[in-house]
Amino acid sequence: MESIRARAESLGESLPGLLIEAERVAATVAQGIHGRRRVGMGETFWQYRPFEAHDAASSVDWRRSARSDALYVRETEWEAAQSVWLWADGSASMDYASDRRLPRKTDRARLLLLASAALLLRGGERVALMGVGERPAMGRAVLERLSDRLLGGAGAAPAAEGEAAGLPPSERLPRGAQALLFGDFLAPIEAVEERLGAFAAQQVRGAMIQIMDPAEEALPFTGRTRFLGMESEGDLTVGRAEALRARYVERLTAHRDALGAAARAAGWRLLVHHTDQPPEQALLTLYMALAHDSPHASGVGYG
Numbered sequence: 001m002e003s004i005r006a007r008a009e010s011l012g013e014s015l016p017g018l019l020i021e022a023e024r025v026a027a028t029v030a031q032g033i034h035g036r037r038r039v040g041m042g043e044t045f046w047q048y049r050p051f052e053a054h055d056a057a058s059s060v061d062w063r064r065s066a067r068s069d070a071l072y073v074r075e076t077e078w079e080a081a082q083s084v085w086l087w088a089d090g091s092a093s094m095d096y097a098s099d100r101r102l103p104r105k106t107d108r109a110r111l112l113l114l115a116s117a118a119l120l121l122r123g124g125e126r127v128a129l130m131g132v133g134e135r136p137a138m139g140r141a142v143l144e145r146l147s148d149r150l151l152g153g154a155g156a157a158p159a160a161e162g163e164a165a166g167l168p169p170s171e172r173l174p175r176g177a178q179a180l181l182f183g184d185f186l187a188p189i190e191a192v193e194e195r196l197g198a199f200a201a202q203q204v205r206g207a208m209i210q211i212m213d214p215a216e217e218a219l220p221f222t223g224r225t226r227f228l229g230m231e232s233e234g235d236l237t238v239g240r241a242e243a244l245r246a247r248y249v250e251r252l253t254a255h256r257d258a259l260g261a262a263a264r265a266a267g268w269r270l271l272v273h274h275t276d277q278p279p280e281q282a283l284l285t286l287y288m289a290l291a292h293d294s295p296h297a298s299g300v301g302y303g
Contacts, residue, residue: 019147022114029115029283030122049073049174052133083136084120084127085173085206088113088150089183091166097275098215105211108275109182110150112209115283116180117146130179131169167195172202178290179206184216189258193265200266207269207289210259214276217252218245 051060051071064072094106103111117127121143126136129149166187173179179199185192185208199206256272263270269289273282 018110018114018151019143022111022143022147023118025111025115025279025283026118026122028280029287030119083174083177084117084125085130085136085177085179085204086113086117086127086146087130087168087179087181087183089166089181089185089211091183093166093184093186094211096213096216098213102213102275105184105213105275108273108279109209109211111279112211112273112282112286113150113180113182114143114147115279116286117143119283119287130173131171167191170195170198173199173204175203177204179204180209180286181206182209182211184212185210185259186255189255189262192259193262196262196266196268199268205267207271207286208259208263209282209286210256210270210272212272212274214274217274218249 049072051065051073059073060071061073088106088109090106094109095104097104120127121138121140124138126138127142127146128134128136129146132149166183166185168179168181168183196208256270260270262268271282271285271289273285
């Protein structure tokens with residue numbers, strides 16, 4: 001009981017700090033840019049979709065629903081285009097920092113997700129977490145709810161499908177929506193391609209922000225080293241860690257190239273951020289990618 005209480009108190013203390021830092025990062029980036037241009041505030045018809053448990057009764061299109069045995073919701077062009085869905089990897093590989101002066105990858109992912117949400121909300125867009133059954137919304141309360149869920153507070157969501165493998169949940173998103181995914185994306189490339197392909201089939205576009213510790217890029221270890229498997233891979237002890245470096249960097253580069261190719265094929269972008277770099281740099285790079293989104297743009301960017 002005491003350990004549960006201590007964790008709850010720790011999470012409670014983290015909540016305002018994370019929010020303050022996220023809003024500071026968003027404000028810093030917002031100072032040098034103009035708000036994103038809206039697609040339109042009109043009520044141009046976009047599509048009918050089946051009624052879902054989280055939809056309000058007032059959103060039902062009763063005329064369309066009367067023609068069948070199911071309930072349907074009428075979505076407008078603005079409603080779909082202004083929706084941004086967010087996801088942060090909560091898998092074990094994200095719980096890593098090579099130096100106590102650096103943030104854990106999961107902490108940086110949460111910070112960037114909240115800062116992105118704060119910046120998007122400033123621009124009049126609506127945001128929501130993937131996999132929790134909530135529709136995108138606007139306002140300060142949305143940011144607080146996102147933070148609460150990310151930190152595992154009172155409104156925390158259960159682990160989403162695919163989270164254990166470091167993949168976003170496979171869920172149906174509105175056509176034309178955008179998604180921002182924050183993680184290390186070290187899952188098998190075939191699984192990533194499948195998930196991105198499913199989003200592309202829904203005409204959902206977005207960006208993958210790969211968050212890496214600098215030690216994961218260069219493998220700077222020397223001598224006898226024990227590598228701990230964080231996701232059931234098992235541990236590995238080697239006599240000369242430096243002997244692995246060239247092959248390791250080669251495989252990491254090949255995996256990232258494959259991620260970039262998968263992103264391009266789906267009309268997405270891949271951005272890479274290292275935890276020893278300022279979060280403002282990553283957010284600005286992400287903002288510019290969203291503001292100038294193009295299916296023909298380079299698949300990999302660094303920030």
